[in-house]
Amino acid sequence: MQQEKDCVHVSRSNKGMKWWAVVLSSWGIFVMGLFTSTAVGQTVSRAGYSQTLVHILQALLLAFIVLPSLYWLLRKSNNRPFLAIGLSSVKRAVPRFIMGAGLVAVLTGSGFAIAEWLGWIRITEFHFSMPLISMALLNVVVAFFYEAFPEELIFRGAVYSALSERFGRIFALFLQPVVFLLAPVTESGLHLITGFEPASITIDYVILLVTFGVILQLLRLVTNSLWTSIGFHLTYLFSSRFIVLQREARFLTYDEIEPGTGELFIIFTMTLLLGIVILISVAIVRRLTIDLHNKEGCDHA
Secondary structure (H helix, E strand, C coil): CHHHHHHHHHHHCCCCCCHHHHHHHHHHHHHHHHHHHHHHHHHHHHCCCCHHHHHHHHHHHHHHHHHHHHHHHHHCCCCCHHHHCCCCCHHHHHHHHHHHHHHHHHHHHHHHHHHHHCCCEEEEEECCCHHHHHHHHHHHHHHHHHHHHHHHHHHHHHHHHHHHHHHCHHHHHHHHHHHHHHHHHHHHHHHHHHCCCCCCCCHHHHHHHHHHHHHHHHHHHHHCCHHHHHHHHHHHHHHHHHHHCCCCCCCEEEEECCCCHHHHHHHHHHHHHHHHHHHHHHHHHHHHHHHHHHHHHHHHC
């Protein structure tokens, strides 16, 4: 019954606005917010301020630009705009968020276990200290407001809802990551035109971003809640930055037989690709179950 209610909200989310207007407007809001926050961040960084202050300022700017603007845009079509695009109530937020975060923990943990069992990596040391924990917690807060929350609202929420209303869920599932990819590409182009340092857009980055967009959209599709994709998004960023990638600030150190093998296997193959396979399987089983129940109901009728 709740799934049916969620579908009703989605189907009515863009009433009164053309689907393409919602897609372009919400995408444009994010691009301008991203461009502004990164441009200000680069300016403040060149002035000699710390990177911590730069990151906090960027997160606040992006959040204050995107969230009110998106709310105002969607409010024209729905009295409960964020609920209409899949941001369920606070009561349902915690279990959905934990579900998404838990999936990352299981997939990443399995990746480490399999990679070590196969001899591809060898964990040599664990690192725990209050400065490291404080840095990681601050990064999580910044990542929530700068990446996970606004990106999920825009792309897996507003953009996907508009695309699925026009083209159907399956086509929208694969079209949304393309729209997602165009945001940093456009922002990088704007930086190049205006004299700021553009972000590097590589083939590896394109593949990663598209794959990331697909799994996040699948989470939204399977659970009918953006909180699940937000939980996955935020935990994935934390895991990548402080556990898997061997950066200076990290919670563990491991050796690899071939440099980059462990990171590629754990982050991409196990966490993203296997996650996509699992979620597609769940979606198919659910669809078949619903069709079977509907058929049995018709037969009894």
